[in-house]
Structures are given as C-alpha cells and as structure tokens.
Amino acid sequence: EAQVTQNPRYLITVTGKKLTVTCSQNMNHEYMSWYRQDPGLGLRQIYYSMNVEVTDKGDVPEGYKVSRKEKRNFPLILESPSPNQTSLYFCASTFDRARAGELFFGEGSRLTVL
C-alpha cells in the first residue's frame, strides 16, 4: 500500500530533550516536506527536500533540522525543543517538484513540549 509513515504519532517531551520524528515513504517520491499545523495558522512549511542530499528551508525553519540521506526517509530533528514547538506535524511527499502540489501526507505526529 502506498503510504507516508510518521513516527511517533504522539509524543510528550520536556524542553531541551532532543527528539527525532521519522518519515518514510514507499512511493519512490523525489520531493518530501515537513509542515506544522497550528490553530488559526494553517499548515506552514518547515523544510523541504527536492531529492537526496538536497534540502532547503521553508517558512518556519527555526529550531528544526532535517536530513535526506536516502530517497525514502526524511527525518525531522528538534535539537532542543521548546514549548512553542508544540504542534501537529505532517510529513508529505510527491513525485517531483513539478508536481509539488498533489501531496501525499502522513498521518501526523502530535508533539507536546512541556
């Protein structure tokens, strides 16, 4: 089954404790992206990757890092989480940047930072 898989789905952590949210897709998509979704603010792009070893900042990259060592995986790293990073996070992918609009989303990861 074609899918984007995120882990963990739910996480409660404390300020400053490094964490990684994994994202994996099995559709051989070139383009992958991370979004956060907050009430009243909608989906905002954190980072995106157009292919292996090619990543760039989105609209709200502060406090986050990503890597794209393999085509299928695009982990989101919070080196020192803070309460303002409490949010619902979505990973998304699509075939290539020319079709960077028809996105396939993961189920979301709800993160709470205390």
Next chain:
Amino acid sequence: GQNIDQPTEMTATEGAIVQINCTYQTSGFNGLFWYQQHAGEAPTFLSYNVLDGLEEKGRFSSFLSRSKGYSYLLLKELQMKDSASYLCAVRGIVNTGFQKLVFGTGTRLLVSP
C-alpha cells in the same frame, strides 16, 4: 509573497449545495489546490486547477479565475461525512525558481441533518 483568504467556518444541511470561496495573491501563479482534512486526520488531495474554468470530479467541483485571484470549491448533495476542513493551497514560483505551495488556514464545514 503569497496571501490566501478563505472563510473560517461554514454550515450547511445534508443534501444541500455549498460553495467555499478562496481568494489569493501570489507571484508566479502555477496552480491552485483544494484539500480535505477531517478532524485529527491528514489532509487529502481533492482537486487542482491551473487554467480558468470549472473542474468537476463527482460531487465536488472546483473553479478558478486567475485574473480575479479567485477560486471556489463546490460540494453538491452534501453528506454528513463531508463535515471537515477544506484547505485552499496556491502554488507559486519563488525567486529560486522553485514552485512553492502555500496553504490557507482552511474552512471548517459543518453538515447538519
């Protein structure tokens, strides 16, 4: 930059027709997308318009007017399961040449019996 406006919330009755509007301002427009998102779930792609006019897909249709910076999503024969948020997203060209997708804040639709 890109700016997208859509109503925060709408209500409608089962069996009725509802139109959700979206207005946008963007540089290098290259497509408008509609997504559906049920509460607590991931967004799912509904429709795509890049040329002016109406695109029909079953009970859902989407319209685009590029000159007016305007789109709408039309839902016919509403069903209870259509209660969800509907996200308008615009794809534009940023200065790096990359096509960037920006989402509106979404319209929450409540369908009542």
